[in-house]
Amino acid sequence: MNDTLPPVIVGAGPAGICAAKTLVAAGLRPIVIDEGFRAGGQIYRRPFVDDGRSATDLYGSEAAKATRLHREFDGLLPSIDYMPQALVWNIAGNELHLMADGKHHQIGFQNLILSTGATDRILPFPGWTLPGVYTLGAAQTALKVQGCTIGRNVVFLGSGPLLYLVAWQYVKAGGNVAAVLDTAPFSAKLNLLSAFRFDPRLVLIGMSYAARLVSRGVKIRYNVRPTRVDGSQYVEGLSFKSGTKVHSIACDAIAYGFALRPETQLADLSGCTFRFDDRDRTWLPVTDEAGRTSSQGVYLAGDGSGIAGADAAEISGELAALALIQDSGTTVDPGRMSALVKARRRKAGLRDILEKAFPFPDNWFDQIPGYTKLCRCEEVTVSTVIDTINGGELRELNRLKALSRSGMGRCQGRMCSAAMAEVLSATQHLKLADIGRLRAQAPVKPLPLLLQEGGS
The missing domain is CATH 3.50.50.60 (FAD/NAD(P)-binding domain)
Known part of the structure; x- marks a missing residue:
């Protein structure tokens, strides 16, 4: 392995921005891969072009935070290698596969920070x-x-x-x-x-x-x-x-x-160990409090490691970067890491309460007609999924996918996997933790079909 490979950050939301800032401050030049066209992530997403709306118009009470993060990242541009509008669709060993500028790229890494965020459940x-x-x-x-x-x-x-x-x-x-x-x-x-x-x-x-x-x-x-x-x-x-x-x-x-569901597909493809989280009702990669995973050189930050919000994402981004620096043999301030860990625990405590204030409707399928489409990609209905479960006495999520085709479409189960799990759990009277999780498959998101000139 080439020890001179720069650290790579996937995602440029609050976690990715703070991770990049911390690495640059330590004298490193990270590669930042961003699926968006401008840094900010979903919470602080920026317009394609400045259209006259103020930060307060766009971000309300969080305008000051958004403006600060945008300015910090823009100030980092001379010190990082930024790849906007780039989709990482696979991780194979210590290599990222991504689409950017209409081309396929492969980027090797020794240290990787995944700040992939979350999507709607x-x-x-x-x-x-x-x-x-x-x-x-x-x-x-x-x-x-x-x-x-x-x-x-x-x-x-x-x-x-x-x-x-x-x-x-x-x-x-x-x-x-x-x-x-x-x-x-x-x-x-x-x-x-x-x-x-x-x-x-x-x-x-x-x-x-x-x-x-x-x-x-x-x-x-x-x-x-x-x-x-x-x-x-x-x-x-x-x-x-x-x-x-x-x-x-x-x-x-x-x-x-x-609520939101963590994006964990890339962590899965990188070989991370997972655990079931009752609060988020999903499987999450196992990390220590600084974001280290079970995969050597892979760190997690932000909502991709568990839903905690934008402020916690900033904290975890800095923590993951400090852990990477520390593991590379450079001394970091232990007092700073300790303070960040305590701050993140406090944010996690707040998130636990918010989940109680906005609970998941766990009896959802009691009133959903069987003709309702569960998997829109493959047009699989709720009744087809239930019949498949009952017909094969299924008790495992990947087996349900194989026999019903739910989760086999363009989104690779990103949109329907939560519903599949809830139906299987309710039908077989099993805990969500006992039915397994869908294994990530590349590509983790739909890819454009590129044809060479003169191709067919």
Whole structure:
């Protein structure tokens, strides 16, 4: 192995930016690979071009943090090798495979920091594949990057802090929000009172989103379940159950999601050991408190190692970089590492409370019709998945994938794996931890088909 290989960072959100800053300060020149076109990640995503909107317009109460991180990263550009709009689709041994500038690249590494972030966790319900249904993250991206809303009259549905944040961002930008439909009961929000001792500012900001929505005339309903998207070719409305009654509301777009799910495929391909996490309801790579994994030279930072939020991502990015520096034989300040570990533990404690305030709807499939598509890539229905489970007495997730084809499409199970796991767990009365996890397959995301000139 060539000991002169530069460290590589995958991801340029808060974790990746702080990792790069720390490595540069130690005299290293990292390669930073970013799937986005400008650094910032999802939470601090920047428009394609400056369009006159201020940082406050784009990021609200987090404008100062976003501006600081953007400036810090832009200041690092002379000291790093930055590859924007680059998709890492495989890790084979100590080599990354990626697409950038319309070409395939292979980059060897000795030390790798994965700050891959998270994506929306989604669950199926009738009509969720119709045009006009978006994830919460996609709705937020449209607003931040393109300066547009996903519809003229939007319903926000699901659970998690992002539900209220994006709804308020739409209202603030002049969009029309038809309703916010929270799948959690209102009583769950009382857990937020316990969060004041961890971060009173963050809790007050979060609570203010709901208050501001109500003050603007937006209806908020709790403990709901969607029954169907109204419309045959595109979204015309949403029907939902509240208590014993079914209600309908007119809309032309729906944004929904159920908190976030860590992106762990690259950690899997790098050979990391995994453990099941009850809070995040998923398998996570095993790390120490500084982000070291079971794979030599591989470190994790940010939400890709467990959902904890943007502030915790900054902390973990610096920690992972310091661990890399330390493991390379350079002394680091132990007091700084200790302070960062304590700060990250505090953020984790806050996250535990937020999960109680915005609980996952674990009885989701009690009311979902069998004809509902579970895997949109392969068009596999809920009833097909259940029949496959019962027919083979399946108890393991990869076996379910093989026999039902759910999870075999373009997304490689990134979107439907959570639903597959919930159905298998409920049908066989097993704990999620007992049904295994889908093994990552390359490519971890869809790749463009490149043809040489004159090819066929």
